[in-house]
Amino acid sequence: MADAVLGGSAEEVFAKELAEAGLRYEVDGEIATITLDRPEKRNAQTFATWSALARIGDNLPEQVRIVVLTGEGPSFSAGIDLRMFTPEGVPGQGSFSSAAQLENASFEDTVEQAQQGFLWLRRPEIVSIAAVHGHAIGAGFQLALACDLRIVADDVKFCMKEPALGLVPDLTGTKPLVDLVGTAKAIDICLTARVVEAQEAYRLGLAEQVVARGELARAVREKAEALLAVNRDAATATKRLLRGARERTLEEQCAAERVEQARRVAALFG
Numbered sequence: 019m020a021d022a023v024l025g026g027s028a029e030e031v032f033a034k035e036l037a038e039a040g041l042r043y044e045v046d047g048e049i050a051t052i053t054l055d056r057p058e059k060r061n062a063q064t065f066a067t068w069s070a071l072a073r074i075g076d077n078l079p080e081q082v083r084i085v086v087l088t089g090e091g092p093s094f095s096a097g098i099d100l101r102m103f104t105p106e107g108v109p110g111q112g113s114f115s116s117a118a119q120l121e122n123a124s125f126e127d128t129v130e131q132a133q134q135g136f137l138w139l140r141r142p143e144i145v146s147i148a149a150v151h152g153h154a155i156g157a158g159f160q161l162a163l164a165c166d167l168r169i170v171a172d173d174v175k176f177c178m179k180e181p182a183l184g185l186v187p188d189l190t191g192t193k194p195l196v197d198l199v200g201t202a203k204a205i206d207i208c209l210t211a212r213v214v215e216a217q218e219a220y221r222l223g224l225a226e227q228v229v230a231r232g233e234l235a236r237a238v239r240e241k242a243e244a245l246l247a248v249n250r251d252a253a254t255a256t257k258r259l260l261r262g263a264r265e266r267t268l269e270e271q272c273a274a275e276r277v278e279q280a281r282r283v284a285a286l287f288g
């Protein structure tokens with residue numbers, strides 16, 4: 019049975035926000051599952067989606083160790099809701115053309131807010147898993163990239179479409195993409211806006227595992243169980259080390275290992 023997340027009227031406000039954003043959210047013990055739930059529109063994302071994601075991150079119960087991102091229906095996500103590119107925009111949320119009227123700094127603030135929906139998925143205290151099937155286009159691809167791990171169905175189709183639409187990927191996806199596949203492949207994938215299917219995604223390191231579509235939920239559950247079997251504090255400390263490794267020199271990384279291990283040893287044997 020899913021645990022309650024927020025109490026009283028705050029819960030009602032949150033539930034309304036989630037429904038408007040086309041999201042479902044369930045916490046079951048140490049596992050939180052976020053489902054993109056607008057299948058009739060291929061789980062297209064809006065400003066409301068991103069602010070609801072950020073709110074989930076802000077209110078994540080402390081016991082949660084695994085966050086699973088998944089999509090309802092035939093696609094993980096067809097990316098940004100294309101109505102945001104029309105003058106009318108998404109009712110109640112404006113559009114790119116209204117945002118473009120803002121001074122530059124304000125537009126950047128708007129994007130920074132949207133990015134908050136993605137960034138928390140990298141926190142050391144959790145492992146985030148994107149369970150990706152069907153199309154993961156633009157913002158959908160970037161949401162999968164925001165997660166620590168990607169387990170994909172054999173029908174997956176990743177596509178970074180933004181440059182083909184005259185835009186750049188700006189929902190935190192460029193760094194994980196380069197970290198995973200290298201600069202040259204990232205240039206190839208983004209600047210051609212081509213589709214990357216399952217076997218290539220696996221070969222490039224974009225996916226940790228490829229499974230048959232019907233096996234996706236089970237594969238994610240098994241991965242979650244394996245992750246939960248490891249000591250929580252050691253997992254958090256190790257993820258902190260691994261996430262920071264690229265930015266540190268070897269000497270800095272060795273020093274960081276010593277600091278983390280001293281903490282672990284004090285906790286275990288002190």
Ligand code: ACO
Binds near residue numbers: 062101155
């Ligand atoms: N925004 C809003 N509505 C969408 C989106 C979207 N991104 N994608 C699909 N829909 C809607 C369609 O308009 C259609 O609605 P309707 O039934 O009211 O006509 C419904 O979802 C189903 O779409 P189909 O195209 O019929 O579904 P199909 O399975 O054949 O194709 C696909 C799926 C390939 C994802 C296709 O819908 C598509 O190319 N969508 C647009 C992708 C895109 O360009 N996204 C923006 C990327 S850039 C970024 O994210 C920043």
